[in-house]
Amino acid sequence: AALAAISVDPAPAAGTARMTLAECLELAAKNNNDLHAARANIERSQALLTQARSAYWPQLKLNAAYVKLNESYRFENFDMTARSPALATQMGFPADTPFTFTIEKFEVSDDKMLMSGATAEMPLFTWFTITNYNKMANRGIDISKAQLKQAQDQVQRDVVTAYKSAILAREARGYLLETIQEMELFYKTAEQDFENGAANAPQKDVIQVQYDLDDMRTWLPVLNKWESLSLEALRVLLALDRGQPLGIVGDTLDYPTVALELDVLLRQAQEGRPEPRIVEQAREVYGYKKKVAQVSNLPMVGAFAQYNRTDDDFDANQDYNWAVGVGATMHLFDGGKSVGEYREADAEYRRFSRLLDQARKGISFQVQEAYTEVQEAYEQLKIREQARQKAIQQVGVVRQGYQYGITTVKDVNDAQVQKRWADANWLFKKLEYNQAVAKLNQAVGTEVHAFR
Numbered sequence: 001a002a003l004a005a006i007s008v009d010p011a012p013a014a015g016t017a018r019m020t021l022a023e024c025l026e027l028a029a030k031n032n033n034d035l036h037a038a039r040a041n042i043e044r045s046q047a048l049l050t051q052a053r054s055a056y057w058p059q060l061k062l063n064a065a066y067v068k069l070n071e072s073y074r075f076e077n078f079d080m081t082a083r084s085p086a087l088a089t090q091m092g093f094p095a096d097t098p099f100t101f102t103i104e105k106f107e108v109s110d111d112k113m114l115m116s117g118a119t120a121e122m123p124l125f126t127w128f129t130i131t132n133y134n135k136m137a138n139r140g141i142d143i144s145k146a147q148l149k150q151a152q153d154q155v156q157r158d159v160v161t162a163y164k165s166a167i168l169a170r171e172a173r174g175y176l177l178e179t180i181q182e183m184e185l186f187y188k189t190a191e192q193d194f195e196n197g198a199a200n201a202p203q204k205d206v207i208q209v210q211y212d213l214d215d216m217r218t219w220l221p222v223l224n225k226w227e228s229l230s231l232e233a234l235r236v237l238l239a240l241d242r243g244q245p246l247g248i249v250g251d252t253l254d255y256p257t258v259a260l261e262l263d264v265l266l267r268q269a270q271e272g273r274p275e276p277r278i279v280e281q282a283r284e285v286y287g288y289k290k291k292v293a294q295v296s297n298l299p300m301v302g303a304f305a306q307y308n309r310t311d312d313d314f315d316a317n318q319d320y321n322w323a324v325g326v327g328a329t330m331h332l333f334d335g336g337k338s339v340g341e342y343r344e345a346d347a348e349y350r351r352f353s354r355l356l357d358q359a360r361k362g363i364s365f366q367v368q369e370a371y372t373e374v375q376e377a378y379e380q381l382k383i384r385e386q387a388r389q390k391a392i393q394q395v396g397v398v399r400q401g402y403q404y405g406i407t408t409v410k411d412v413n414d415a416q417v418q419k420r421w422a423d424a425n426w427l428f429k430k431l432e433y434n435q436a437v438a439k440l441n442q443a444v445g446t447e448v449h450a451f452r
Contacts, residue, residue, distance in 0.1 A: 018247035021163050021451050024238060028159050031239035035155060038148040045144040049137035055130040058122040065115045117308035124302055124326070127295035132288040139281045139288075146274035146281070153274075153442045155237060160438040160451045162234040163248060168431045169227035170251040175423045176219055183213045183416055186399075190409045200402065205409035212417055253430045255381065256437055256449040262371050265444050269367045272445030276359045283352035286345045293342035299330040363443070370436065370443040377433040384426040391415070391422035 019027070029035065085095035123130060187209045193201035235246050270276070304327060309320040331338070398415045401407035437449050 018249045020249045021160065024159055024163055024234065024248070025156060025451065027238050028155050029152070032155050032237055033239050034151050035148065036239075038144070038151045042141065042144040042148060045137070045140040048140055049134065052130070052134045052137040055123065055133065058120050061119045061121075063117050063119070066112070067115060068112045114311045115308070116311075117306065119307075120305045122303050123300065126300050127298050129292050129295060129300075132291050136285050136288045139285045142281045143278050143285075146277045149274040149445075150278070153445060156447075156451075157438045157442045159234065159237050161435055162230050162237060164253060164431055164434045164438075166227050166230035166234065166248055167250050167253045168427055169223045169230060171253050172424065172427050173220065173223040173227070174251060175427070176216060176223065176420070179416060179420050179423070180213065180216050183209065183216065183413075186412060186416070187213060190412075193409070198405070200405055200408040202409070205413065209409060209413045212413060216420060253427065253434070255430050255433050256451075258374055258378075258437060258440065258449055260448060262368065265367050265371060265440070265448065266364055268446050269363050269444045270360065273363050273443075274445065275363065276356060279352055279356045279359050283349055283356060286349040286352060289345035290342055290349060293338050293345055296338040296341070297331045297334065299328040301326065301328045303327075366443045367440075370440040373436040374433070374440050377429065377436045381426070381429040381433050384422070384429045388419075388422040388426040391419040395419050 081098050081100045083096060083098050089095055187206070190201050190206045190209055194203055194206045231246055231248070234248070235242070235244075238246070240246060303325070305322070305324045307320070307322040311319070395412075395415045398407045398411045402409070402412050438451070441448050441451075
């Protein structure tokens with residue numbers, strides 16, 4: 001098979017800008033949907049704080065009502081007789097003179113009226129309930145910011161993994177194509193030697209070369225798919241549309257060196273990881289909820305002012321009135337609601353206290369685990385690197401020996417196959433090491449190694 005027919009490189013279209021890992025991390029920080037969601041959660045928490053603060057201010061309300069009566073008001077004329085000795089004497093009449101008063105007929109022909117008013121209420125003393133609600137809202141903002149940091153750490157690790165995986169696929173494909181090309185040339189030589197009756201080129205060994213060569217070719221689509229899926233995962237992390245071209249820089253997977261001490265990393269993790277802060281702040285929220293529940297049945301004191309106005313054609317009514325005052329409200333019986341709220345908050349407070357201790361211990365374990373994985377991956381990487389160099393040397397030795405009839409087709413084929421697996425093992429250890437360093441970054445909560 002021709003080499004061009006099997007080299008399917010999922011490279012971006014011509015003219016596509018290629019991005020470095022640092023540029024991908026920067027773009028992910030701006031575009032990633034998980035980070036946008038985390039930032040929106042901060043805005044939500046800030047809005048809740050605004051709502052909590054509003055309780056400190058007077059609450060102003062306007063009201064209006066249009067009323068239609070089922071019938072008009074009607075008053076008939078009638079006379080009323082009364083005696084008033086003082087009035088009679090004052091007017092010069094005998095003291096027992098009766099006076100007759102006539103009440104004229106009065107009718108309200110309009111059966112509709114408009115009522116309006118304004119009310120202002122303001123809390124004066126609530127046993128610090130409003131203050132505690134504001135503290136809860138502030139802790140909510142702190143939790144949202146810590147969750148954003150948590151999301152940023154995860155996104156950074158995912159971007160590094162996707163980017164490095166794509167680079168690994170490229171590098172592995174490059175080495176594999178190089179090996180295939182060498183094996184194709186050797187196969188032609190071995191086939192010619194067999195036809196010429198060379199003793200070190202038996203037919204069964206030549207056929208085995210062809211079999212191993214075909215097996216190597218089957219890995220090319222796998223590596224192409226690996227790169228495509230890695231780039232697609234990177235595209236999702238960067239929040240790019242499928243139609244947008246995406247290219248990355250590099251075809252060789254490098255690896256960093258981490259030289260920090262474990263004690264330093266443990267201290268940085270306890271200070272930098274967001275999880276303990278999230279748990280601690282959640283515990284504080286339930287501490288404030290306990291305080292609110294404790295005073296929920298106590299009198300709450302507030303001031304109020306009211307102004308009401310009525311517009312109709314009944315002149316006997318007063319058109320407006322107002323009132324100001326101070327009042328207190330309290331629950332006499334709430335069916336155990338406040339007791340239940342206190343017990344719930346107390347149970348959650350104790351639960352988060354346990355979770356806080358667990359989070360701190362868990363972080364220490366995660367850092368130690370990640371640090372051990374970095375060291376182990378680095379040691380294995382060096383071993384695989386040395387094994388690969390030996391495999392390369394072995395290929396050179398047996399190839400040279402084959403030219404002089406010292407080694408056989410089988411020796412050369414076995415050496416090439418061993419080199420192929422040595423390449424693969426070395427490359428995968430490079431990826432594992434990069435992934436271990438990215439995991440250590442996340443475990444510590446700071447960039448032990450900055451992939452930028």
